[in-house]
Amino acid sequence: MKIIIVGGTGFLGYYASLEFLRRGHQVTGLALPDIDLGDWFPKEVEVKYDNVFDMSTEELVKIFDGYDAMVYAVGPDDRVTPKAPAYEFFHERLVEACGTVVSAAREAGISRCVVLNSYFATLHRMKPEKKLDEHHPYIRCRLEQAERVIAEGKDRMAVMVLELPYIFGTMPERVPIWKNLLFERIRNGSIIPYPKGGSNMIAVEHVAEAIVGAVENGKHGKRYPVGDENLTWNEMLSMMLDAMSLDKKVVNIPKPVAVLFGFLLRGQHHREGLESGLDPVWLMRDIMTDTFFFDPSESQKELGYGSGGLQDSIHATVKACYPD
Secondary structure: OEEEEEOOOOHHHHHHHHHHHHOOOEEEEEEOOOOOOOOOOOOOOEEEEOOOOOOOHHHHHHHHOOOOEEEEOOOOOOOOOOEOOHHHHHHHHHHHHHHHHHHHHHHOOOOEEEEEEEOHHHHHHHOHHHOHHHHOHHHHHHHHHHHHHHHHOOOOOEEEEEEEOEEEOOEOOEOOOHHHHHHHHHHHOOOEEEEOOEEEEEEHHHHHHHHHHHHHHOOOOOEEEOOOEEEEHHHHHHHHHHHHOOOOOEEEEOHHHHHHHHHHHHHHHHHOOEOOOOOHHHHHHHHHOOEEOOOOHHHHHHHOOOOOOHHHHHHHHHHHHOOO
């Protein structure tokens, strides 16, 4: 098949490209010119530079013409804290922009489409009593994104949604997001204060296998929870400390203290005119202090992606941030 990956030079787009090539597909990446593509980037991948958020429907249809499948691997994630109201920001970029791109792909004759989404949608289905969509604009928009793109298929294009958890791995020319998100806090603190909870996690190579598996075998309208190992935060932090050769104590913060921190962070955002896609108070109350584990075996079987290697991937991620 001829595949076009929107975000083809990004972290997930890069690994998906490698897996598509390994299976004999022809790959094109559509991306921003934000990194230098040296000898490390596969020469078999054609790269077209443009910004899908600025392109008209007509331009999108033209660039998608002649392809069999499209992977949508762009859009802001929950680390972005935009100006208030957050819902408008995420709705425009995750729902409206993505819907426009998927619609253009359908009109161009693309028959299969995979959209990369968030496992927060999985968590919402697992524990509806938490009302994650009501408390978190980002999660609400991820749910709306899935509904929108599946509807855009209109019986002419199969659309699959992959709900992705914590992902570890490295690629050339890009610093892993984990450096500023967590690693610096671990290295600089005398102790590591962290809530007591946990999540599902996966190595990036298996995410790439899931993406290709969805293009090849996914069923229209399905939302696939993609994942591998369920780890507590303490187990995750232990692996990170081991990779850094650090002997530090993890102190689990009681839920009331974590929620108080959430109130302080929400207040800071309000003073700065910002709003997080994940409300800090409800994030601490309902997500970071809970264990959101799930069994990925059904999606592994249907999409044919592997498991294992998570600890090695975490170690590689740390080493890429601190090569010395």
